[in-house]
Structure formats: structure tokens, C-alpha cells
Amino acid sequence: MTTAEGVTEAIEAGVWIAPDGGDEISIDAEETLLYLSGPSRILKIMVQGEETAEIGYIGTSDGVLVLWPDVTETLHLIAPFDHRERPWYLEAGRAKDTIWTKPYLSQSSGGLAITCATPISINSTLMGVVGMDVSLAKIDQDLGNISAGYPFLLDGQGVVVIRPPVPEGFLWEEILAPGSLLDSKNTELADLAEAMVRGEWGTSVVRLERGNTRISYAPLPSVGWSLALTSIDIDLVAAKASQYDQLFRRISGQTEVLALETGMVLEGRGRWMMMPPSSPLAIEGEADEATPLIFLYVLAVAISSALLAGVIGLWRGRKVVASMVDAVTRALEGLGGGNLNVKIEGDGSKGMRDIREAFDKMTNDLKDQISLVEKGSFEAGWSEKEEEVSEEVARFLQPERIPQIEGYQAAALTFADGQRCCHFYDVFEAEGSKAVVVISEVSGKGLSAAMVAALTRSLTRAGVRRSGDPAKALRETNLHLSDNLRNGIMVSCFCGILDISSHSMNYANAGHIPPFIVSSDGFVDTLVGGGISMGALDHIDLEAEGWMIDPGDVLVIYNDDLVEVEDEKRERFGTERLISLVKNNRERSAQDIMKELETAIAEHLGGRSRGSDPAVLIVKRSV
Structure with a gap:
């Protein structure tokens, strides 16, 4: 078996070396392929686990392209082919962020498809x-099953x-005219398209040549599209748009x-000198120090076994000692270089057959041992990367500073570490000299909870700015969440305008x-009213309540x-x-009250680690 064949088998995916496919693999490309063995397994899991995925790929800047499930016939037909010249590669590189291409006809399936691409950046x-x-x-197909009206998806143009x-008997051919609806001669239709492109929600009455129609629309922010339906x-x-948007968000999250x-x-290329880079044992993290030792131990066992087989062979056939030694030496050199598919070549003598059988058994056992270690390391590495992404989302959800409200003081305290995430607080301005305060918590942990929290934050902000009604904003947010949350995840949220x-x-x-709320004279009132958490039911019974904030009043919003x-x-x-604590310090600033609370929590813990993630938002009217 050639080295190239061994590399291809190791990563269990299709390989294309730009521009002609890679009948002869350079040393640099071979090394890249070996290092891509771990990511290629993740690629396989991603594509197999995503029903809508046609093909996934990792294309590197040195011309290596790994594909799952395999190299298509189309690549051979259109060769020379260089992925580095393709729009998805160039656009992702320029954007330095995840991008979605325009829809196109897939060469593999013949149907409509779209590509998600995320750049791989190092420094x-x-x-x-x-x-x-x-x-x-x-x-x-799903849109075709809607009977309540005629649906269509509009892109960002x-x-x-x-x-x-x-x-x-379709009456509204103007909607389906070629080109952009932004350029429509029908000003009402053009205005509708402009609102959809801006990512707005709503229902508009549009006068068309063959009759008026009401068109409801909602955005898919992940791809910059908008879904419309000739219905009220x-x-x-909104539910369908959210469903499709979650699909695209899930896929973009996987590629990232x-x-x-x-x-x-x-x-990490070149970091391990004694360990073949094809093994995911080189994953960074807690296993960094242990994995080289594991591999060296296994390799030592392999070499010992091979030498033992050689000794047995020497005793059995002294006349072929030289050829046996050469054959075993070459095999050991290949094994030491990381080629676990190496074979002992030689004549057909019984002694040589015995050596080959012993060596083959040893290499198969070695593969099994490495697979076990590899599996554990891969799972640990995946968990580590998931934690990194969760922590990054958690940092995004916790602003570095709180915008100050005119005539008020605001302070926040949170201990979210990204692993038990997730909750968030938010303070922002709205139209009409208004300020919005939000605190929310997701009943889950890890990456999925972090993504739900990020989605909730975005939906709540958009809902408040659109309607100016906290109850309506949360009802709309719930409608999106209930259609997409799984595994019993629910979201609690307080929103005040x-x-x-x-x-x-x-x-x-x-x-x-x-x-x-603690008043200036020390009276305490609870802001009663509300409904159930979001995500459990499609529709929740939720109405807005009211309260007056007097000078010196301290509002405390916190979690369990x-x-x-x-x-x-x-x-x-x-x-x-x-x-x-708040009552005794009510005459002090919101920041000072928060400092006292932080100290009190630390003293209560007495050096013990937290088993929870406290969060609190304090807003005090100063004038």
C-alpha cells in the first residue's frame, strides 16, 4: 500500500489535491492530510447527522481538500479544480466570518442548495x-404543504x-416576476420587499394588478432572507421563519x-516529534502531557513484539537471516514513521510467513489500542471545544459595561463561567426616551443553552424595539422558542420598559x-404578575403590568x-x-450596593466553590 493510500484510508474520506486530484501527493500535502484526520472524523459526524447536508469539506490554503462522503465524479469531469478559487472559499476569507452563498442548482442532487462556509484562521x-x-x-417541500396562502422566500437582494x-388561478404574478422585487414598478410591492430585506416583521396590504392581498412576513436573520405568505x-x-432560521443557525454553528x-x-503541526500527526492524540487540552507517553508506550510494545518475532524467525531459518533482518527493519522504520498499515515483505518460506503473521497481529492489536485512546481523546477534545464556544457566547451575553440611564444608576453582577451557562442581562435604549432592562435564564447548560440564551437576547431586543410592549415582545419570543427548543429546555425572562x-x-x-423595589423610606414591594416560562407552550398568557419609580427607589432583578x-x-x-442588604444600603449608589452584595456573597461562601451562577441587576432612580 502506498503512503497516499494509507493517508486516504486513515481519514476515511474523499481527498482532492488541487488542481488535478493528487495522483502524486507532495510531502507538505501528505503532512496536512495526516493532521486533518481528526477534523475529518468530525466532518463525517456533522454530515451524517444533518439530514439536509449534501456534502461537507475542509479546504486548506496549501491545496488539500477533504470531502465527505467522497470525491464526486463532477470534480474529475471539471478538473483542473482548485477550491481556493471558488466563491465560497474567497467570500469566507474576505469576510473573516461565516458566510452563506446565494442559492444554486446542486451538481450532485440537481436540486436547489446553499453553502455555508467558515474560515479557518491562525493568528x-x-x-x-x-x-x-x-x-x-x-x-x-414544506412550503409547498402550506395551504393557508402562497409562501415565498426572498433573499437579501x-x-x-x-x-x-x-x-x-394564481392572481399575483407580480410577486414572482424575474429580478429583484426592490426594482418592481409597483411601489407598494417594492416597499414590502425593502421592509423584508431590512429584516422587519409585519403584515402589509399590497395592491396588485389583479387584486389586493395581505402579505405577512418574518425574517431569517442567519442567512439574511425573509419568508412571506399571502395571508394574515x-x-x-413567524413560526416557519424561526424553524428555517434555526436550521441555518445549527449548521453555521457546526462549521464554526x-x-x-x-x-x-x-x-500544532510539528509539535509532536515521536507521534504521527494523524492521531487525534495531539488535541490540545488536559491530555497534552499524557498522550505522547501513551503513544510511546504503545510504540515500544510494538517494537518489542516485532523484535521478538524477528528473533523467533532467526532461530527458525538461519539461512535467510539477512533477508529477514532487512524485511523486519524496513517494517519497523515504516511503523516508527506512523504507518500502521506497513507489511513485512519477503520470500514465501515458512519462517518468513510466521514473522509476517506475528507482525500483522501485532499491528492490528496496535490499531485497536490506538482506536480506544483516540476515541476518548476525540470525545474529550470535542467537549473542550464545545466549552470554548460556550464560554465565548457567555462573554458575548455579559456586556463589559452597562449603559447608564439618564436620571438613574445601573449596576450588574454575574458569575457566569460558560460551563453551567446560561443566563444574561441586558440594558439598552429604545425609541421615545425609554430604557429597557432584561434578565433571563435558560434551564440548561453547555453550548445548546448558550445558543438559546443568545437567540433569546436577540429576539427580545427585536421584539421590544418593534412593539414597545414587553408582554408582546416576550410572547413573540416564546413563539419562536417553543417551535425549536428540545430536551425540556425552558427560558425565564423579566423585561421592563x-x-x-x-x-x-x-x-x-x-x-x-x-x-x-426598595423605596427611599425603606418599604419593600414585589413586582407581582406574570406567566409561565417560555418554550413550553406555543402561546403563553402574558400581559404587561405597570409601576411608578420614585426618587431613591432601588429596583432589584435577580435569579434563583x-x-x-x-x-x-x-x-x-x-x-x-x-x-x-439592599434596604440597609438604599441611600448609597447602585454600584456601592452591588459591591456590598458581592462582598456578602463571598463571605457567605467562605472560600467554597459556587454550585450555581448568581446574577443580579440593580437600577436606582437618583433624581
Whole structure:
């Protein structure tokens, strides 16, 4: 077996070396392929686990392209082919971020498809791109099953990219005119397309040549598209748009994790001198120090076994000692170089056959041992990368500073570490001299919870800015979440909109622990009212409540984990202690109250590690 064949078998995927396919692999390309063995397994898992995926690939800057499930006949037909000249590679490299291409006709399936591509960067240098071709057939079929109206998908340029077959007697051909709807001579249709391209939600009445129609629309932010339906059923449109958007978000998240993994592996090239880079034992993390020792131990066993077989052979056939030694030496050199498919060549004598059989058994046993270690290392490495992404999302959810509200003081405290994530707080301005305060918590952990928290934050912000109603914003957010959350994940959220001029606050509470207000004279009131957490039901009964914020009032919005912090005697910090601390320090600034609370929590823990992630947001009216 040649080295190239051994490399291809090792990564169990299709390999194309630009531009002609790679009948002769250079030393550099061979080394790259060996290092890509671990990421190629992740690629395989991604493509096999994603029903809409047609093909996935890792293309490096030195011309190596690894594909799953395999090299297509199309590549051979259109050769020379260089992935580094393809639009998905160039666009991702220029954007330095995940991109989605325009829809196109897939050469492999003949149907409509779109490509997601994420750059692989090391110290701001483009080392390659991870990509996945995604079939749009399922979405096309799903849209065709909608009977409540005629649906269509609009891209970021205002072009209809997906539309079901036109039913008999269809009245609105103008919608399906070629080109961009932004350029339509019908100003109402052009205005609708512009609103959709901007990512807005709503329902508009559009006058067309053969009659008026109501068109509801909702965005797919992940790809910059918008879904429309000739119907007033905005809830259906919003649910479907969210469903498709989650599909695209999931795929982009997968390519980003794989790009991160591949970058880490390529960055470590040449780090291990005694270990073949094809083994994922080179994954960075806790296993870094142990894995070289494991491999050296296994290799030592292999060499010992081979030498033993050679000795046995020497005793059995003294006349062929020289040829046996040469054959065993060559095999050991190949094994030492990391080629576990090496064979002992020689004559057909019984002694040589015995050596070959013993050597083959030894290398097979060695493969089994490495596979076991490899599997554990891969799982550990994947978990480590997932934690890294979770922590990055958690940092995104916790702003470095809180925007200050005119006439108010705001301070926040959170201990989110990204592993038990996830919760978030948010403070931002809205139209009409208003400020919005939000705190939310996801009943889960890890990457999936972090992504749900990030989605909730975006949806809540968009809902508040669109409607100006906290209850409506949370109801809309719930509608999106309920259609996509799995495994019992739910989201609690408190959202308050503060009118800075009148000092009135409208708020809505979806399953979150009720906040409280301490007045300037020490009275304590709880902000009652609310509904169940988001994500459990499609529709939740939630209405806005109101409250006046007087000078000196201190609003405290917190999560369960804050009051559940335990000391060494397993005594909880408790709501009463929290209220007393705020009450006793109510004349101080919000920042000073927060410092006192942080100190009190640390003292309560007494050096013990936290078993929870406390979060609290304090807003005080200063004038």
C-alpha cells in the first residue's frame, strides 16, 4: 500500500489535491492530510447527522481538500479544480466570518442548495475554509404543504429564491416576476420587499394588478432572507421563519466549531516529534502531557513484539537471516514513521510467513489500542471545544459595561463561567426616551443553552424595539422558542420598559423570580404578575403590568441562583438577606450596593466553590 493510500484510508474520506486530484501527493500535502484526520472524523459526524447536508469539506490554503462522503465524479469531469478559487472559499476569507452563498442548482442532487462556509484562521492568517452544501429541498417541500396562502422566500437582494408551484388561478404574478422585487414598478410591492430585506416583521396590504392581498412576513436573520405568505397569519409565518432560521443557525454553528478544531490542529503541526500527526492524540487540552507517553508506550510494545518475532524467525531459518533482518527493519522504520498499515515483505518460506503473521497481529492489536485512546481523546477534545464556544457566547451575553440611564444608576453582577451557562442581562435604549432592562435564564447548560440564551437576547431586543410592549415582545419570543427548543429546555425572562420622562415602568415576567423595589423610606414591594416560562407552550398568557419609580427607589432583578448560594453548613443566602442588604444600603449608589452584595456573597461562601451562577441587576432612580 502506498503512503497516499494509507493517508486516504486513515481519514476515511474523499481527498482532492488541487488542481488535478493528487495522483502524486507532495510531502507538505501528505503532512496536512495526516493532521486533518481528526477534523475529518468530525466532518463525517456533522454530515451524517444533518439530514439536509449534501456534502461537507475542509479546504486548506496549501491545496488539500477533504470531502465527505467522497470525491464526486463532477470534480474529475471539471478538473483542473482548485477550491481556493471558488466563491465560497474567497467570500469566507474576505469576510473573516461565516458566510452563506446565494442559492444554486446542486451538481450532485440537481436540486436547489446553499453553502455555508467558515474560515479557518491562525493568528489572522487564512489557513483554509470549512464548508457544507445544504439542500433546500426540505424547505421547498414544506412550503409547498402550506395551504393557508402562497409562501415565498426572498433573499437579501429582494429576489424570490424559493417558491412552490403556482396554483391554478394564481392572481399575483407580480410577486414572482424575474429580478429583484426592490426594482418592481409597483411601489407598494417594492416597499414590502425593502421592509423584508431590512429584516422587519409585519403584515402589509399590497395592491396588485389583479387584486389586493395581505402579505405577512418574518425574517431569517442567519442567512439574511425573509419568508412571506399571502395571508394574515403572521404567527404561522413567524413560526416557519424561526424553524428555517434555526436550521441555518445549527449548521453555521457546526462549521464554526469544526473550523476552530481544524485551526487548533493545524496550529500544532510539528509539535509532536515521536507521534504521527494523524492521531487525534495531539488535541490540545488536559491530555497534552499524557498522550505522547501513551503513544510511546504503545510504540515500544510494538517494537518489542516485532523484535521478538524477528528473533523467533532467526532461530527458525538461519539461512535467510539477512533477508529477514532487512524485511523486519524496513517494517519497523515504516511503523516508527506512523504507518500502521506497513507489511513485512519477503520470500514465501515458512519462517518468513510466521514473522509476517506475528507482525500483522501485532499491528492490528496496535490499531485497536490506538482506536480506544483516540476515541476518548476525540470525545474529550470535542467537549473542550464545545466549552470554548460556550464560554465565548457567555462573554458575548455579559456586556463589559452597562449603559447608564439618564436620571438613574445601573449596576450588574454575574458569575457566569460558560460551563453551567446560561443566563444574561441586558440594558439598552429604545425609541421615545425609554430604557429597557432584561434578565433571563435558560434551564440548561453547555453550548445548546448558550445558543438559546443568545437567540433569546436577540429576539427580545427585536421584539421590544418593534412593539414597545414587553408582554408582546416576550410572547413573540416564546413563539419562536417553543417551535425549536428540545430536551425540556425552558427560558425565564423579566423585561421592563422604563419611560425616562414619566418614570413609569411597564414590565412583563415570563416565569422569572419576581423582582422587588426598595423605596427611599425603606418599604419593600414585589413586582407581582406574570406567566409561565417560555418554550413550553406555543402561546403563553402574558400581559404587561405597570409601576411608578420614585426618587431613591432601588429596583432589584435577580435569579434563583443568587439566593441559593450555600455556605459550608448548606445554609442558603436567601431572599430575606438580599432584601435586608439592599434596604440597609438604599441611600448609597447602585454600584456601592452591588459591591456590598458581592462582598456578602463571598463571605457567605467562605472560600467554597459556587454550585450555581448568581446574577443580579440593580437600577436606582437618583433624581
